[in-house]
Amino acid sequence: MIQNPFDYVRATTLSEALAALAEFRREAKLLAGGHSLLPMMKLGLAEPSVVVDIRHLRDLDYIDDAADHVAVGALTAHRTVETSPLVQTSVPLLAHVAAHVGDEQVRARGTVGGAIAHGDGASDLCAAALALRATVVVEGPPGRRQIAIDDFFVGYLETALGPDEMIVELRVPKVPGAAWSFQKYRRRHLDWAIVGCAAVRDPDRGLGVGLVNMGSRPTRAVEVETADRRGADITEASDLVAAGCEPPSDLHASAEYRVELARVLVNRALDACRVA
């Protein structure tokens, strides 16, 4: 049950949405697919006094071929990404990860922009965006700016988005020939990952490894990538996964167990990335 009363504003254009954000600032929350916002409101983790509904901004529902990258509009559903031939051929890891978000109904409503803006450490998509070194395009009153994914997730459910800004696009570099792997550990079908790992090895960009649920925010396995660059073998590299991680302890796994899971998953992911 959502405990707190709130006002509802429906934006029909991007400027209306931005105007609402400018007016209500931190009092407002954007409603896209609602799959992160509504549980947060039910749990009392978010108590917006205004909900700005942006589901009708169909202009932001697109996947474009932009030379060296794929541009995904913020309101594009996971299901659209999963089934896009362009994504499947240019960034197969992204299509694959999108296919592992929730179930089909969830994927049909949940949006790429929403998942990135939520910045959940347990998000598969955020881990993939880290591995792929994506760029987040945001828009606010001063106009558009680009934020590198490494600068975007700043804390627990906290991002570099200003209170009057919203995500409009995610730019994902094309890596058509890269080797990649996605590992998602869970005890029951359709659950969130207890630990996950997205890895991609591109001839030009080297190795990228993003981790799921290994910290309060989406986490890059920096030490693993560094060790790989200096030529360490897979076991040596994956043994370094704990560095820089602060995995949570909860009912389903202790922090120590998560580290062990991450070590095995990264090892397997790197093994899969070895053979392109």
Add this chain to the structure above:
Amino acid sequence: MRAASTTTTTSTSTSSAGAATVAPTEPVTGGLGDSPLRPDGALKVQGRFAFSSDDRVDAMLHGATLRSPHAAARIVRIDIAPALAITGVRAVLTASDVPGTLTYGLIDDDQPVLADGVVRYQGEPVALVAADHPETARRALGSIVVEWEPLPVVADPDDVIAGTARELHPRGNVFRRQDVACGDQELVGEVRVEGTYEIGMQDQAFLGLEAALGIPDPDGAGVELFVATQWLHEDRKQLSACLGLAPERVRLTLSGVGGAFGGREDLSLQVHTALLALHTRRPVRMQYTREESFFGHVHRHPATIWMRHHADRDGTLRRVEARMVFDGGAYASTSHAVLFNAITHAQGPYRCLNATVEGWAVRTNNPPCGAMRGFGVVQACFAHESQMDRLAEACGLDPVEVRLRNAMVTGDRLITGQVVDSVAPVERCIRETVALPMPPDGPGGDAADPRLLPGGVGLTTDAAHVRRGVGFGVSIKNLMYSEGFDDYSTARCRLADGVATLKFATAEVGQGFVTLAQQIARTRLGVSDVVLEPIDTSIDSSGSTSASRQTWMSGGAVDAACRAVRSRLLDAVAQRHSIEVEALEIVGTDVVSADGSLRVPVTEASAGLVIDESAHYRHRPTVEPDAQGQGDSHVAFAFVAHRAVVDVDPELGLVRVVQIATAQDVGVALNPLSVRGQIEGGIAQGLGLAVMEEIVVRDGIIRNPSFTDYLLPTALDAPEVVVSLVEEYEPLAARGQGSRRAAVHIGNTGDRCRDPQRDRAPDRPYAGATPGHLRMTTGPRLHLWEVVVDCAEPAVLAAFYAGLCGCEPHRFDDEWYWIEPASRGGGVADAGGPRIAFQRVPEPKVGKVRLHLDLGTDDLEGAVRRAVSLGAGRLGDPVTDAAGSFVVLADPEGHEFCVVTE
């Protein structure tokens, strides 16, 4: 072979002598042995079945419950005034508003209707609100001011046993302390294995949330309650006491039940709904949320069980020692009986003459625990089966072999001294389970389908990382209520114009009794149409839908009522046609005479008649155990064997149960589809306990009261289930009524694949463990099970061969006797081999037997002398050949056999 003779016996009881000469023209469809569709099946599949949460009436109010956030606290002050001030709030009630007894309970009434000054578990009801709208009611709960004084939380049963815990309740901290001791208490085996086993708290997790609708009588002196429950009359008994009303002023009707599994045996919102309705003089509806449901009903007891098994080097079980500690939580519920089931099943389905068992069920500030599918036997099973695996390892035996060597047979004694006089096909269950097909695919399943891998579509693992193991579990469970409880069931049958109408108070909780009742009436009365009246308290009690008892008990009552109606119908036909009633019976859908001269359809025979009969059904009496746990305290038993094929990623601890194969002692399957449904459901729930499900409680606080964090298996987590129904006639249930027992599934045998270092269910994932103890797969095996001798007098022949071999004959019934080797519990002095059975057949012996018995001996002449003295005829002199010497004899019925030197 035995099953074949069983079929003969049972078909005799359903259609007796006349059937041989008069064939039915119109067979009954949907009768006993068929699997007709459930009357509620289509509605449920189509989403049109009304569950209790669907019950609504005009102008009803909505009730809500204020619960304690503390596991232990004193209530210093409650201020309900702010809630009463809210517009739309019609009543706010606390303990002082309870008009009758302030407490209730199934065995011991120690649980307050509303907390009276103190709370003993998190979620204990403190106050009730009725309001015009459910949101108003919830808001009102939030405005009630309670001043709490938290008390030290007693969360560890060991503190209670050690006597270091504070007194939690005026009635003490120990629900039950009971030993079971038999035989030699000092015996020390050649081989000893021991372990300590933990079982977690499991939720019944029924999908139909607790809901009730209470409607007060216009004069306010009574109330009608529509509720999903397992036992209407017991609810009424407790309810009327708390309401201070005569039982007849409290009327209950069963609402649609969305699962129960023991969780609806105790009261939840019954008293609360009725109180609010009586207080406001308005209909009141209550429904729990999923979170509230975790606090609103009792759960499966967490238990810690230590066991030490003593055995000979060959694996023969000599003595079992056990100490069982069951955490009953804050209130008694059925802890008393759950503990008794556990301690009296400590040895499992095995012969064991010596036992020393110490049992404790204690009170803590944890959530109250009580009935859940398996009722204490599940906890014991996890421990004794883990022990049997250890014993097998210690003796260098195959896990199946050690179980076969100790398998209980009819005539064996339990550790309570009670003789298992019903069928005990433990060996058959094990052998049939082993013989069931293994999964077609190898470890990791079909590579093209990631759902078949541990971890599923997350693609965390692949076939290269997966290892496969096979585990076995065998179980015994008592059926029905034990310890001297006078249990009965009631049913009424009315036949008019070819339509039968049945009335009973048997709670249909999804198990399918409504289907079975119709089947019984169709077979007994030859009717097609069977109308079921509402299930309510306007008829006498049917007892609880629990303890695997309703098919037997209420089935027995419906059967008796239908037989009484049939008898009166036949009387009427006999009178009308001037025929001896003994010559009449119902064959198919007709009343026919033995000589075939009369054939009247039942519809016609019953035209213009209204025949109405009621019946009670009771099982045989049981006794309360003595201080050593000895006595015939159980009614009957059922047995089951499981084989689990499990794929594991040892590096991650990921588990997928690929297949469960099971052979179950089901009596006779009255509705095979229904029996299989129960077996599959039980397996899903057992799998949950083994690998996923646990209510995590820390310092009395439930950490995961939601289906997000309480992991319930999904359809994708469910294994393939291969079932073999072991159908052996149950003489006990046949007594008097001729009713046959169908299986109601034996709880969960906790099939599992575990790390030997982690004796715990559910088994949490772990890293780095190597399941080295897992057996690799074996193919199907056939073996010589028994040799059956056709004869005219099985009793005489069995006595002859038993005398010859120096053992006691076993009797199944007049038609079937057997003797068997010592290794299988009989007295035939050899190390193995099949048993020899004797069955009565009508045809005589013709010519020389084409298959004969050779009885080995080291004293040929002595053996021949004994055979002759027992009635054998000597057919020749000793013959000596390359293999040894032998003498040909004829047994008392002329069957040729030999005694031979080995």
